[in-house]
Amino acid sequence: MGVKSTQAYQTDNESTPSNTVDPETSQQCLITTYATDFAEGTQYTYREDVARGPPWTPGVGEWLITTCTSILVMMDAFNTTVVIPLMPAFAKAFQQPLDSTLWVSTAYLVGNASGQTLFAMLAELLGPGPILLSSAVLATTGTGICGGSMSLPGLVAGRFIQGIGGGGVMGVSLLIVSDLIPKSHRVQFSTYVFRAQVFGMVIGAVAGGVYHDYTTYIWAFYSSFVFCAMGLLVIPFALDLRGHGHGKKGGRTMDWIGALLTLLGMGSLLAGISWGGTQYAWNSWQILAPISVGGVFMLVLVLYETLWAMQPMFSSKVFRDIPSAMLHIGGFLHGFIVSAQLHCLPLYLIFVRSLDAPFTGLSMVALTGLAVPALMVCSSGQFFFRRPQLPPWVARLGWVCTIAATGCSILLNSSIPTLGWVFIFMTAGLGYALLILGYNISIQVHALQLYPGREDGERAKVSTSSVLMYSILRTWGMCIAIPISGTIIFSPLSARDMPDLFIGYIARHPAASLPPDERDAYADALQVLWKGYTGIAAVGGISSLFLRSASGA
CATH class of the missing domain: 1.20.1250.20 (MFS general substrate transporter like domains)
Structure with missing residues (x-):
């Protein structure tokens, strides 16, 4: 008769005697544990877990x-x-x-x-x-x-x-x-x-x-x-203007080739499109040349980004x-x-x-x-x-x-x-x-x-x-x-x-x-x-x- 019902909230920690468990503390731990498991099991991953620390306030x-x-x-x-x-x-x-x-x-x-x-x-x-x-x-x-x-x-x-x-x-x-x-x-x-x-x-x-x-x-x-x-x-x-980037250890390497191909390809395509039908005829070399060059650059960009870029x-x-x-x-x-x-x-x-x-x-x-x-x-x-x-x-x-x-x-x-x-x-x-x-x-x-x-x-x-x-x-x-x-x-x-x-x-x-x-x-x-x-x-x-x-x- 001396065992209380509160022993149902007893944890697996053997160092804690069962007859000294605080009912409110045990219930709070149980609820917190299940709430944490539920939060981690959902896909609302953009929420902060408030149980792990005080709420963040901007300074x-x-x-x-x-x-x-x-x-x-x-x-x-x-x-x-x-x-x-x-x-x-x-x-x-x-x-x-x-x-x-x-x-x-x-x-x-x-x-x-x-x-x-x-x-x-x-x-x-x-x-x-x-x-x-x-x-x-x-x-x-x-x-x-x-x-x-x-x-x-x-x-x-x-x-x-x-x-x-x-x-x-x-x-x-x-x-x-x-x-x-x-x-x-x-x-x-x-x-x-x-x-x-x-x-x-x-x-x-x-x-x-x-x-x-x-x-x-x-x-x-x-x-x-x-x-x-x-x-x-x-x-x-x-x-901080001193600069503390990731460097080569953890950051991404510079994709100079991809950036250059994008700029050249899009620039050539846009130039050809903007001149077509107004300054030059669509079938003239002044239009076909930049559009063709831009298309080649964009094709090379796709291949490079897919196959070779680190x-x-x-x-x-x-x-x-x-x-x-x-x-x-x-x-x-x-x-x-x-x-x-x-x-x-x-x-x-x-x-x-x-x-x-x-x-x-x-x-x-x-x-x-x-x-x-x-x-x-x-x-x-x-x-x-x-x-x-x-x-x-x-x-x-x-x-x-x-x-x-x-x-x-x-x-x-x-x-x-x-x-x-x-x-x-x-x-x-x-x-x-x-x-x-x-x-x-x-x-x-x-x-x-x-x-x-x-x-x-x-x-x-x-x-x-x-x-x-x-x-x-x-x-x-x-x-x-x-x-x-x-x-x-x-x-x-x-x-x-x-x-x-x-x-x-x-x-x-x-x-x-x-x-x-x-x-x-x-x-x-x-x-x-x-x-x-x-x-x-x-x-x-x-x-x-x-x-x-x-x-x-």
Whole structure:
């Protein structure tokens, strides 16, 4: 009769007498043990195990790093969109076709995608501090070259250098968040970075429209110096500039050949595509040569990354299964559609609706501004942590809105009422907000999944590569969309002998005096563009059906 029922909670530790077991302590140990086993048995691997230590709270250092990366990412986004309303100003200043001035944006995005790859590898080798500082310095140098350029080739070269620095800023910032922030808070801090990116895009679009009418295009680059100065001021206080990378022992080797093949291949392909049908005929050697050279480089890249690369830049581990591949393909298509909307919808407002540049820049806020409240919703990340099945459905709903907006863009002409095109712009902005929210959460959850049978170091490397590869592919999608869109729009206009539509047209003719037949011609060219891009958006929506939630559903 002397044995209490509490002996049922007795552990296997023989040094503890059974008649001295505390009931509350035993029950708590049992519950903790089973709760821990349950947490480890689920796939919610991005949650911290609170039983192993006190909850993590960010300190001054973490907030300094977040502030630093946010300022620099905002600079990169500002440089991306500030030139879009200024395209007619570039055509006026340099007396060049508008399809040639589109290289001001294309060159920046080519450099941006290349810079993300290059500086991310350097950061793993030498440490993020000195590499982030070098990226900011290079972006500042490119900005200075753009500000002092006296010709379109000089401006394109400066934008390429500026884009390499901006890409380095983005790539290294993603690595810093992945390396220094615990996984339970990684979604929250990556949201801060993406929120700064959206703010930069909004500010750049509005500022570019104002600069077009009230100043000169040079102020688009002068104002970028503000972000450069703030970033360079904060970096020494936020990061260790002495450099403590993985080196050759634990880090990845530099895939110089893969990075070079990617740059040469994509650059040649984009040059051939952008010249086709406008400057040269499609069957001319000036078009066939760069397209053929670019295709050969890309084929060699695939063979090299598959067969010979020791540490491939495009690791097969990132695309290990169908959901992983579709996640990255969806990011590429998202970047493609967003870039097409950002560059082509303003052209509709300028040439068809005859709106001035400031209002055109302000209308671009409808395409990006809704992403700010969407990202604020998930700033804590707890809403999606408790409902891990939601992010794929958010991305799918975003594609539904994007498909609807792209399809309805076919209706954009000179007779559509203002409420109609405003509704289309807002729907496109809602789709962008849902896609950036859904894919941001999905890629973070995907990167934090466990890889059974692999060491923690290898798992961390694969996780970082997955997040970085998603960003690179999304940037390449934005880059490729510009020359393809320019070719689709300007080829039929050139065939109809209407060069005045894009060779310094804004300089010689006020927008209000655009003849109705030329407005209709421009609207018809844009309608052809949106018909094709509706199909591409539909492919993106199909890819989102293969996304899976954190629970594996």
